[in-house]
Amino acid sequence: MSTFATRLREARTALKLSQMALAKRARVSQGLIHKLEHEGDGSTTRLLQIAEALNVRPEWLANGEEPRRWGSPKLMGADEAHLPKGTPQKTEPTAHGYTLIPRFSVEASAGPGNEILQEEVLDRLAFQTAWLEEKNLDPRFLGIIQAMGDSMTPTLCDGDTLLVSMDQRQAMDGRIFVLRSSTGLFVKRLRILPGLTQLISDNDKYPPYEIGIDQSDQWEIIGRVIWVGRELL
Template sequence: MDTDSDANTRSRLVDLASGRGVSLAALSALIGRNTTYLQQFVRKGSPRKLEENDRRILAEFFGVSENELGAQTRSDAVLAMKGAVRGATPAVRAALAEWADIPRLPLGASAGPGTIPAEEIPSGRLRFSNRWLKAQGLVPTMLSVIEVEGDSMEPTLRDGDEILVDGTPRPLRAGIHVIRLDDVLLVKRLETGPGGTLRVISDNAAYPGLERPMQDVEIIGRVVWKGGRL
């Protein structure tokens, strides 16, 4: 059952997002969730409470106390988690420390005409070495894996390739990104253009490039790895 505290948390999140000028979709990507996750939390109360790690990342991003986002002074969930880790065998603890399971999202980032965004529910996970992720400066909770659809990014990315997308908010630099443009999800190469514009480029020369105002392009994340068949 919803409580005043739950409602206050949702209201506070909306206020913080509005004050920073960031969308709930972008914040969802920040915590490694599908882009509708926080919209559902705010509008439908599902989930009822933010998970501990999601709450911590959001609080750090906004520079506020976790209490403002629903944390308790002594969280039973935190105590249970610590107890579970302490009770795990050394082999289990070593495995948890060595690997990160990154969620696979079934909604492909189109490298062709574009994919209309829909509900994104993880359809599995892809395991990466925590040591490798750390060496790349990547945080597991900011990452997701999605499948490329289409041929506009060939030969760099091919239809069916899987890409690792980093949703960490960073200053834009040239490279391949997953973006939302005109309500469709795309994977394209981005470069800054004149007068506050972005060049949206397909590596396949058969597809013309675009130049759009920066505010029209929602950057979901930067592509930092690809995998596919030979």
């Protein structure tokens, strides 16, 4: 029976990575990788970072739970406990031609997946109603969340504000989507290939996730990223 240490070594060598190269991808020390390959037990707090760098599921890396890699993004349907996917939201029109869009207390990882702990409306941001109409965006299906991590730089940066259209859940090649897996929310660019979907990080130091078409129950699309805003300090 394989152990965490042997699975870690197997996944690393399959990508032809040295311990140092893996450490750089996962943003950890080479000493940690060496230690985990000899006496690791899957309880490391860096599990998600290492799994993403290896393009494997953290559940497989930690305890051998199959499948090894992620499944294919779903196009419809989901647990409604977190982000209100596909459900019309209450919006608040304002005077002077603006519509208020809710900002939720969840983050989408542009790095290792961010665990979803809760979701509530923090506040609302104003967007020009004419601009929303020009882009054919229904404000009832819009929500605002925050990006976390660096895997989508330079397109998206840590702390960026993302406007997400939660009625646009049809996978589209080359577009950026918020997706959910069992480990949290991710924001990735989709690449649609015959029999395969890849989740692409715009930061080329992160390898793509390869998702087989026969593994359709591991991921679901929450919505498409329409707009990004950031502070320049």
